[in-house]
Amino acid sequence: MKNKEAYHHGNLQKALLYEGLKTLGQKGEDGLSLRELAKRCGVSVAAPYAHFKNKDEFIYALQDEVMRKLVEKLEITRTKYCEEKSILIEMGMSYVLYFVENPHHFSLLFSKSEHVQAVLWQEDSGKNPAFDELRKAAEPILSHFGVPQVAQHNILLAMWALVHGLAAIVCLHDIASRLREDPEALHSLRNILTVFSGPEPQ
Amino acid sequence: MKNKEAYHHGNLQKALLYEGLKTLGQKGEDGLSLRELAKRCGVSVAAPYAHFKNKDEFIYALQDEVMRKLVEKLEITRTKYCEEKSILIEMGMSYVLYFVENPHHFSLLFSKSEHVQAVLWQEDSGKNPAFDELRKAAEPILSHFGVPQVAQHNILLAMWALVHGLAAIVCLHDIASRLREDPEALHSLRNILTVFSGPEPQ
Numbered sequence A, B: 001m002k003n004k005e006a007y008h009h010g011n012l013q014k015a016l017l018y019e020g021l022k023t024l025g026q027k028g029e030d031g032l033s034l035r036e037l038a039k040r041c042g043v044s045v046a047a048p049y050a051h052f053k054n055k056d057e058f059i060y061a062l063q064d065e066v067m068r069k070l071v072e073k074l075e076i077t078r079t080k081y082c083e084e085k086s087i088l089i090e091m092g093m094s095y096v097l098y099f100v101e102n103p104h105h106f107s108l109l110f111s112k113s114e115h116v117q118a119v120l121w122q123e124d125s126g127k128n129p130a131f132d133e134l135r136k137a138a139e140p141i142l143s144h145f146g147v148p149q150v151a152q153h154n155i156l157l158a159m160w161a162l163v164h165g166l167a168a169i170v171c172l173h174d175i176a177s178r179l180r181e182d183p184e185a186l187h188s189l190r191n192i193l194t195v196f197s198g199p200e201p202q
Helices: A004-027 A034-041 A055-080 A087-101 A104-111 A115-120 A129-144 A149-170 A175-181 A183-196 B004-027 B034-041 B055-081 B087-101 B104-111 B115-120 B129-144 B149-170 B175-181 B183-196
Strands: none
Touching (some): A004 A034, A055 A087, A055 A104, A055 A129, A087 A104, A087 A149, A087 A183, A115 A129, A149 A183, B087 B104, B104 B115, B115 B129, B115 B149, B129 B149
């Protein structure tokens, strides 16, 4: 990504997001500065403003990028374990492991976005595509076991809050690195998700 | 708390913690400065160091204070709903509502502490007294329904992760204030916790 010419031909936006995610991993959200990112991309400090009105707009674009990556991972898992009994455990693991690999993405994704509000108050389900992936995996199972519609929604929210809680936990200081290095620790995490192994038939 | 004399008679430590929690609610964790708190308490900037070696030590003391308040709330709920079927829902609500009332306490409590590690790796259960309260409420119920020991531990961790996840969510921008003002929103939250209404007999 050192080719200055390439940015002049329409890739600067992509390059800024790429450098933004890299900086986030190294320095956290406070380390994000459009001026600094412009320097890293080898362009003038004014250049980013051709693509992003201000830093907030850049952060929103970065959130979209993170959400896209998370959803991609969840979608792969959903397709792979489709019709398997363990699909809900695998979906939960995928959600949590995304943040084990990218602990800085958690606060970025949820700090200024409407992703949580969308799910909690059901105001616009399309606003949280990660939740929608969990829903797509869980609904056929819950329906199969005859769980009524209203209960389904509460169970879905509970599942989401659980993996969201685990994600919040794994992003804390030193926990993600231990999970990356210690298979035993990862195993404990997986055990927690066995509560997802399926509801009893009604 | 304006009586300078009182601090000279051993209350400065308490006064600093009191002002610390107040500042946290107004300005967040970044607004905490021992120099500023000393000023608020009407003592010299050096005075706090008679009680706290440095800011980190002050933060740890503040975490203990927050944990004490949270546990107190959970203990009251546990005693009140002891032997009631809804005890797990009520315990979950108490945990979450503590952070609805005190959204700034969440990141303070979990940012630099070992409370999460203690629970996740079972390294020292005594280190997270809030989890211990949830455990004390849930164990008799899980045992009553014949849930085996290992499964009990995983269910407990899942319950804790769920309320922890909800707490993380309610501390996000604007969500706590909506929950404080909108009974309907609070009702949705309670519904999520109905997944706690008790396991099926084995």
